[in-house]
Amino acid sequence: NDLDTNRPPAEVRQKIGDEYSAEHLLRWSQPPRTVLIVKKPNDERTRAAFLEIVRWLRSEYPYMNIVVEPAVAEELGEEVSGLHVISKDNMVEYSRTIDFAITLGGDGTILHASSLFPRAVPPIISFSLGTLGFLLPFGFQDYQTALIKVIEGSVPLLLRMRLTCAIFRNDGRRVMYDGLDQDLQAMNDITLHRGHNPHLTVIDCSVGGEFLTDAVADGLIVSTPTGSTAYSLSAGGPIVHPAVQSLLLTPICPRSLSFRPALLPPYLTVRLRLSKNSRGTAQVSVDGRDVYLLGKEEYVEVRMSQFPIPCVSRTRHGKDWVRDINQTLKWNQSFTNRHGDGDSEPW
Amino acid sequence: NDLDTNRPPAEVRQKIGDEYSAEHLLRWSQPPRTVLIVKKPNDERTRAAFLEIVRWLRSEYPYMNIVVEPAVAEELGEEVSGLHVISKDNMVEYSRTIDFAITLGGDGTILHASSLFPRAVPPIISFSLGTLGFLLPFGFQDYQTALIKVIEGSVPLLLRMRLTCAIFRNDGRRVMYDGLDQDLQAMNDITLHRGHNPHLTVIDCSVGGEFLTDAVADGLIVSTPTGSTAYSLSAGGPIVHPAVQSLLLTPICPRSLSFRPALLPPYLTVRLRLSKNSRGTAQVSVDGRDVYLLGKEEYVEVRMSQFPIPCVSRTRHGKDWVRDINQTLKWNQSFTNRHGDGDSEPW
Amino acid sequence: NDLDTNRPPAEVRQKIGDEYSAEHLLRWSQPPRTVLIVKKPNDERTRAAFLEIVRWLRSEYPYMNIVVEPAVAEELGEEVSGLHVISKDNMVEYSRTIDFAITLGGDGTILHASSLFPRAVPPIISFSLGTLGFLLPFGFQDYQTALIKVIEGSVPLLLRMRLTCAIFRNDGRRVMYDGLDQDLQAMNDITLHRGHNPHLTVIDCSVGGEFLTDAVADGLIVSTPTGSTAYSLSAGGPIVHPAVQSLLLTPICPRSLSFRPALLPPYLTVRLRLSKNSRGTAQVSVDGRDVYLLGKEEYVEVRMSQFPIPCVSRTRHGKDWVRDINQTLKWNQSFTNRHGDGDSEPW
Amino acid sequence: NDLDTNRPPAEVRQKIGDEYSAEHLLRWSQPPRTVLIVKKPNDERTRAAFLEIVRWLRSEYPYMNIVVEPAVAEELGEEVSGLHVISKDNMVEYSRTIDFAITLGGDGTILHASSLFPRAVPPIISFSLGTLGFLLPFGFQDYQTALIKVIEGSVPLLLRMRLTCAIFRNDGRRVMYDGLDQDLQAMNDITLHRGHNPHLTVIDCSVGGEFLTDAVADGLIVSTPTGSTAYSLSAGGPIVHPAVQSLLLTPICPRSLSFRPALLPPYLTVRLRLSKNSRGTAQVSVDGRDVYLLGKEEYVEVRMSQFPIPCVSRTRHGKDWVRDINQTLKWNQSFTNRHGDGDSEPW
Ligand SMILES: NC(=O)C1=CN([C@@H]2O[C@H](COP(=O)(O)OP(=O)(O)OC[C@H]3O[C@@H](n4cnc5c(N)ncnc54)[C@H](O)[C@@H]3O)[C@@H](O)[C@H]2O)C=CC1
Ligand SMILES: NC(=O)C1=CN([C@@H]2O[C@H](COP(=O)(O)OP(=O)(O)OC[C@H]3O[C@@H](n4cnc5c(N)ncnc54)[C@H](O)[C@@H]3O)[C@@H](O)[C@H]2O)C=CC1
Ligand SMILES: NC(=O)C1=CN([C@@H]2O[C@H](COP(=O)(O)OP(=O)(O)OC[C@H]3O[C@@H](n4cnc5c(N)ncnc54)[C@H](O)[C@@H]3O)[C@@H](O)[C@H]2O)C=CC1
Ligand SMILES: NC(=O)C1=CN([C@@H]2O[C@H](COP(=O)(O)OP(=O)(O)OC[C@H]3O[C@@H](n4cnc5c(N)ncnc54)[C@H](O)[C@@H]3O)[C@@H](O)[C@H]2O)C=CC1
Incomplete structure (x- = not known):
């Protein structure tokens, strides 16, 4: 592996009794240098999003190492050069080198990202691409604003227990x-x-x-x-x-x-x-x-587990959660009137 | 009571084991002469609907007796003349004289109508007035078409067990x-x-x-x-x-x-x-x-009870039921994607 | 097949709207001549019960044809002679010849018996052999009394819809x-x-x-x-x-x-x-x-289906059902006191 | 109030994120001097238990102040002399003076005891008297062993959040x-x-x-x-x-x-x-x-609330809880066989 990392990324751990609301803030002591992009395979929309995000990262943060899984390198390596790959028999490299990760796809994609980190997990930001996403706080259209904040600013982290x-x-x-x-x-x-x-x-x-x-x-x-x-x-x-x-x-x-x-x-x-x-x-x-x-x-x-997933959140205090259970899960939907004005078919 | 009825209305009864889908059809041997209108009290919208329906009935079916409860006569008797009233201590008159009933209001209004008939119940047609209505197949806007069909044509009846x-x-x-x-x-x-x-x-x-x-x-x-x-x-x-x-x-x-x-x-x-x-x-x-x-x-x-409520239905074969549990009760709502195109607030 | 049947057994059918409480009574116009015994395979207790019941039937009702499935004939044919077998490729014979059936085993055994009758099903009496039995009204210990009533007397039948x-x-x-x-x-x-x-x-x-x-x-x-x-x-x-x-x-x-x-x-x-x-x-x-x-x-x-399973019941009016949901399913078990007299372990 | 207390009892508080298994241990720096006994009113069995416990406390721990509520003093004051009473308009005295409390009755009795302490609550030991008791770890028959351990030894406390x-x-x-x-x-x-x-x-x-x-x-x-x-x-x-x-x-x-x-x-x-x-x-x-x-x-x-109820437990590590949900609530009762040997009524 040709990855040049100057320091181990911080390890996020969790103890029993930790108060772990979305109050954690991500702030870098040194700017992040290595990003992992995890994508849903064989999906046209995700592929386009991946290509767009790589192009943008390369122009805005040219020093940033972009890491992908072997399958992604195979799928897209011809189109995009210079992607770093971590091989299956060297999984510890993920924990050792990645500063933060991006997922593109559905809930399954972030679950898959989690599986790559048997120990400490770097901050993960997840973008939804059209499918149901309970674990996906960001729509893809916002990716630039969101990534700038992750890389340069400070963002709330929700530590999701594993x-x-x-x-x-x-x-x-x-x-x-x-x-x-x-x-x-x-x-x-x-x-x-x-x-x-x-x-x-x-x-x-x-x-x-x-x-x-x-x-x-x-x-x-x-x-x-x-x-x-x-x-x-x-x-x-x-x-x-x-x-x-x-x-x-x-x-x-x-x-x-x-x-x-x-x-x-x-x-x-x-x-x-x-x-x-x-x-x-x-x-x-x-x-x-x-x-x-x-x-x-x-x-x-x-x-x-003592190794939670630090998920980049849109809001503090778990407001996303309230929105998700209401809008995505349709929690406690009330019964409403069928007859609005004029929506009744004539007999 | 000044009501002139020439014959007892047909009694609808139900036995154990009766097949009682919405297959029953209402067909009059003689045209109906007496209608009961039950309305939700003290509601502006219902009051307007009541007045409109009475006006229309009078012009289209001038021979039709219009019966109301004492409270309705009190509320609206000054505005509308010629309403028949059945007094509280003579409730059997309802079963004896009414050919069919109209309810204007919500589900509670048809429940109230049911309570007026301790024995056989005449066909009831229920109009919704804006509020949730699981028992209300008709929107008020359709009242003319619906009532013409009830009075002159043949309509499906759903026998609701009591x-x-x-x-x-x-x-x-x-x-x-x-x-x-x-x-x-x-x-x-x-x-x-x-x-x-x-x-x-x-x-x-x-x-x-x-x-x-x-x-x-x-x-x-x-x-x-x-x-x-x-x-x-x-x-x-x-x-x-x-x-x-x-x-x-x-x-x-x-x-x-x-x-x-x-x-x-x-x-x-x-x-x-x-x-x-x-x-x-x-x-x-x-x-x-x-x-x-x-x-x-x-x-x-x-x-x-052997005395079901014959409810005028919009459709045969209980299709209303499928629509009601889906649209009104929101039965088996699936989880859907929060991010449509552009509905995500920027960060 | 060497089975001698002089008439087709009565077909029990069910229509929509049939009142089918346990009020049906089994009464034979001619005494039953052919019984099918279905048993759970490879179970010691069931095997013993099977042998006992065959011995008893042979002594009490020597004219009775005893039919079993091929697998049972294989398992026990050496021990018991004279069993009739209906082969797999001739399943209609079951419906054509069997007057009533006995099941020995658990709920799965009566489900299996049901699967042998793609059309009309003869009366079935089911004996439990120690395992959970929601569909099994009779304990094996009562088999003689029960079978005598089935063959000679009149017993309540519960038509279980299929x-x-x-x-x-x-x-x-x-x-x-x-x-x-x-x-x-x-x-x-x-x-x-x-x-x-x-x-x-x-x-x-x-x-x-x-x-x-x-x-x-x-x-x-x-x-x-x-x-x-x-x-x-x-x-x-x-x-x-x-x-x-x-x-x-x-x-x-x-x-x-x-x-x-x-x-x-x-x-x-x-x-x-x-x-x-x-x-x-x-x-x-x-x-x-x-x-x-x-x-x-x-x-x-x-x-x-128009072909229900006529199950021989212990009681009329579905009393077995009340007992089953209470005793077998432990329906609506109330919370009871942990401390009876003296059942608390000393500290 | 004639109560002689030489020091404020320790205040048990709870913060968010506190690890509060049953790991807390009660150990006195000075022996407890004042006990509150809360009893279910108008119950013969509870009354007898109260009298017995008072008699025993007086003989074993003669220096111990015994406090009761006004209603208890009224109910039993003639039979037992020397009970201390805290009046309704002086409720802060409970928190100020009581070293530990005993409840005699059902779950309602410990709920009532909780209501007497608007702020910090002393350790409470609860005895069941025959009725359902999910919150009652001790049967009354064990009261001597249990109280000796509370007063002289060290006992596990379960901090129940309020x-x-x-x-x-x-x-x-x-x-x-x-x-x-x-x-x-x-x-x-x-x-x-x-x-x-x-x-x-x-x-x-x-x-x-x-x-x-x-x-x-x-x-x-x-x-x-x-x-x-x-x-x-x-x-x-x-x-x-x-x-x-x-x-x-x-x-x-x-x-x-x-x-x-x-x-x-x-x-x-x-x-x-x-x-x-x-x-x-x-x-x-x-x-x-x-x-x-x-x-x-x-x-x-x-x-x-920052003021939990420190409940004296029988066991550490919440073993009581496992027993309670199984034995008292009958959690996850499996379906069992109705026919034991011979419990089937003959037909
Ligand atoms: N009957 C069910 O509901 C089943 C659910 N699953 C769940 O699926 C998960 C695996 O997800 P996929 O790989 O995407 O499988 P999948 O493609 O079969 O999808 C499962 C569904 O669950 C959603 N989902 C996943 N995690 C979620 C969470 N934490 N909150 C809300 N929704 C969530 C996904 O968006 C998807 O709609 C498993 O961890 C398990 O929890 C698995 C099997 C059956
Ligand atoms: N927690 C609850 O859900 C309660 C429900 N009720 C129900 O309310 C009924 C009385 O209704 P109202 O006089 O209108 O009282 P209400 O004004 O308190 O309304 C009850 C609600 O139930 C709806 N409703 C009534 N019958 C219905 C039906 N058959 N299917 C679907 N929705 C129906 C009504 O539209 C209304 O939204 C009672 O028969 C009882 O079933 C009564 C008390 C509590
Ligand atoms: N998670 C579950 O509860 C599952 C249940 N089943 C049921 O098992 C049935 C097949 O039964 P077996 O061949 O004995 O399979 P099995 O040996 O897996 O047993 C299923 C259990 O259900 C009981 N059972 C069967 N029919 C019953 C009834 N009508 N009422 C109450 N309890 C009953 C049996 O006594 C047995 O305890 C299927 O028809 C299906 O209903 C099948 C798969 C999963
Ligand atoms: N439908 C219900 O289940 C209702 C339950 N309650 C409960 O009753 C409590 C008040 O209890 P009581 O004054 O004894 O009223 P109560 O004499 O009406 O009894 C309520 C029942 O709940 C039991 N109980 C109380 N706290 C419990 C706990 N934490 N875990 C398990 N069981 C418990 C009691 O032993 C009793 O059997 C309230 O806090 C409320 O939770 C109150 C009203 C209705």
Whole structure:
């Protein structure tokens, strides 16, 4: 790798009990030198946006290193020269070199960006490109104003808590994932699901080493506050403000009338074990990516990560959140009148 | 009463197992002679609509008797002469004389119209006047076309099932309501609620003479399919198509994790008794009107009424219903993109 | 097949609007001659029960033909001689010859029995063998009394409504299932589910030929009243008494805050089409059996079947139902005191 | 007041972001000298327990001042002499003098004890007397062991967060409550409810000064984590572990399909204003006690209190909580088999 970095970027960490509203401010001690651009693959609109942003960065900040993933270099390397690439077997380079990251695409794109940083994550600014974006504070049309503020000014950061997940065989040995001796990091959620298995799974849950419950269900979600508006919401969970440090446990289609979602404190470790009574396996997913097929008595351990995602926000005090749950999720929409003036079809 | 009627109007009845989609057609053997107009009180817009409709009826159908409630005669009798009035102590006259009814107002207005007919109900056509109207298929602007079709042509009728409710003291004696020896009729629902009582009510429920459950709750709703989109919906109940003959039992804030709403068949009688363990009374409401304060061991009996409300519909096959749950209730609204073109505020 | 039947068994059919409480009574015009025994495979307890029941039937009703499925004949044919077998490619024989059926196992066993009868179903009596049984009114210990009543006396029948399901390609051609030119019959439910596909499915729903809604979700269930306590319940649906003729539509983990379950009348046909916007396929299951993988713009049509399952009941008036939802489902369990006398562990 | 106290008791306060698991330990620098006993009135069993505990305290800790409320002194003063009383118009004396408190009764009794301490609260140990007790870790039979540990040893304390609530007229003036110039403190919840008013309330909600939503509903609950298992649970809210610092907003029967409960961070102030469009008043309740009837445009402000309730726990690490949600609330009860051996009634 030909990347010239003069210093390690600051590491953003989070402890239990940290007050982590959107009050954090990003201010650079030295101007940022290296930016990672993560883009949704094979999408015309995103491709155009990528090309435009690279051109603009090159003209305004010619000294800035632009890093992309190998697949992006392949897709666009002929059109754009001088892109830096970090190879798959050298992922630590991401954490070591990137000063901040830009994502272009949908919510999935920022989830993917999160997956590139198994430890500390640099500030990330996310632009929406037309699709639903709960995690995307900025429309692409504003990219210049927004990037100037990120690079030169000071912007509010929302620290979005992540979860770490470790997978174990029934004898207690750790399962390596992608050859990595590292916990997986989730921005939204860790999910166990019966998948294509037609039968219910049985999952033994314990917290802090103590038996909590047996889930006989399609599956189970452990979600961050950020993930409360993702799968957990679909499964019936509450909406949790990103500043409420907690682990949200939501069952997926449980065979029980009384399995209400529960919020656990961030200092507890949740262990989910596929019961030996379960009729089939359970698929483990991290932010929607399948990572492992759990056999009987194998288990995952989930806990709060000390490495949050610092997301560049439009507003302070979490005002974006209020707007998002109202406008994007259509939370608490009231019933309104069908007959406005004249909108009724004649008989 | 000075009303000249030459024959009893047809009685619309409903039996258990009747197939009662919107397939019923209203066709007169003799033209209708007597119309009841029910209006929301003290509302400027409704008042204007009332005056306009009366003027129009008089010019188009001069032979038509126009009946109103005493309060309406008082409110508007000076402006409009020749209105017929049925007095409060002669309510049977409504069923005896009215050929069809018009309601002007909101959902509450048609509920009120229903309350005037303790037995068979004539066809009712309901016009919305600007407010939310789930039960109101017609906008006022269409009144002429609609009324001509009702009076001269043939229109689809949706038979909306009602409930009857009888109230009993702890010794089994019937409670008379308004001096009437008649069951109350509900178009939406019969509700028991703790009301201003700060403490939970305890209600013993039985169906068909057999113990069903004890509700420790704010209250309990027995609803018609029509009422499934009223209070029951707010309390978490499902949406029931008006053609599904059933009684919907929905708890209001129960002290239980497992009190799922339940649908009962129309041939069962539901008995709700205030338990002797209840710390307070329970308010009985019929379609939102308070009718009795239930003491310990007093009870109500609810069953399907044989007297449905024949509602004039815009469409056959219940197409209105599909439109209503989508447009009025905003059922299954999908999450949509916040960033349309240009709707994002610059930073 | 060596089965000697002198007459076709009576066909039990159901029409829309049929009043179908548990009021139906089974009475034979001629004594039943042929019984089908369906058993859960590879279960020690069921095997013993099967052997006992065959021995008893042979001694009490020596003229009775005992029919089993090929797999059962294989499993137990050496131990028991004289069992009649109906081969897989001659399934119509089931409907043609069986006078009544016995199931030994769990709820899955009666679902399996249902699948053997693509058209009219004979009366079925189901015995539970230790596992959860919502559809199983009888404990095995009572089998003699129960069978004597079925064969010689008169027993209440509960007609459990079924659904039919037909599958179509995007060009409208019917998909044959198992080479059968017959609709599939469901006693519980027809389900579309993303299965192992990590992405949400998009399903266009219409009823009676009219657009109803777009489900962006893990899946969608169309359930019978019987199935309301199966998958639909887990997904948040209401409990529906078996005598409420209706189709229950329940979403599985929808990306919407407002997708409340809905009950449709039995005369409507529900069409579920995999949208061309869906990112993946959808698995179609009938009573939990995977039957087809739906591609884009392929669809299923679900409607009420005219062939219900006549289930032998313990009680009339659906009393079993009240017991089942209370004892088996633990419906509306109240919160009770933790501290009985002395059950608190000392500190 | 004749109470002899040589020093102010330690004040337990809580800040936003405090890690407040059950890790706090109570250890006295000087032995406690003054105990408050709060008892449920007019209950035979509680009365006996009170007498027994007083007798025991007198013999074991003769120097201990025993304080009661005026009503208790009246009820039992003849039987027990030497009880200290704090009069209603001198409530600050409670905070000034009490070293620790004992409650005898149900959950309501500890809620009542909380209401006596408008500011800092001393450690409270709660004994259950036969009724449901989610907030009651100790059975009465263990009182001696438990009290010895509280007075002489060291016991785990669970700091249960409280809310403060201030009420304002439409012109912004504070409403005094009970003549007190003090915010109300809630251990469970602050509720607005339509009460005996038959019509829906309309409540404008804002958080941190920004519009959040309009609740058209029976009411609205702002609850502590402790209160998540009280009214909020009945209204459909999630279960929140007491160590998750947050404000839980749960609607009561909202006229909306999409009003999912939401968790807000502890640094936000929630303002609930009765809309001028509301058809009626709204009853404000604090922990179930009615405190004010809100008129149009009047409002309440709710925020996290700095004065938690230090509850003596049986176990560390919140193990009681796991037991309580399982045993008391019957969380996630699985469906079990009805037919045990022989429990089936013969036909
Ligand atoms: N039935 C459901 O709702 C399911 C949801 N998911 C969620 O999808 C996530 C993965 O997302 P994609 O890779 O984009 O998969 P995807 O393309 O299948 O999209 C999932 C949807 O969820 C949205 N989404 C993602 N994160 C969100 C958040 N934090 N708040 C609100 N909306 C959010 C996306 O915009 C998209 O509409 C998983 O972490 C899981 O939470 C996964 C499977 C089923
Ligand atoms: N929290 C709630 O949702 C409550 C609802 N109600 C309902 O209000 C009904 C009485 O209505 P009003 O006299 O107008 O009282 P209201 O003026 O208090 O209005 C109740 C609301 O429900 C709507 N509504 C009435 N019937 C409906 C139906 N069948 N489907 C959909 N929406 C419907 C009305 O348009 C209005 O928006 C009662 O039968 C009861 O069902 C009553 C109390 C509380
Ligand atoms: N998450 C869930 O709840 C899921 C439920 N299912 C249901 O399982 C059914 C197939 O059952 P099996 O072959 O036994 O599969 P299975 O062995 O996976 O068991 C499903 C469970 O549902 C119970 N069950 C089945 N029908 C029932 C009914 N009508 N009422 C109450 N409980 C019932 C069974 O006793 C068993 O406990 C499907 O029709 C579907 O409804 C299927 C997948 C997931
Ligand atoms: N529908 C409902 O569930 C209602 C609940 N309430 C709740 O009652 C509380 C007042 O309690 P009481 O004075 O005892 O009134 P109460 O005598 O009416 O009892 C309310 C019930 O809630 C239980 N409870 C109280 N706090 C609890 C908690 N934190 N967790 C679990 N259960 C709890 C009590 O043991 C009792 O069973 C209020 O703070 C409110 O939360 C008040 C009105 C209606």
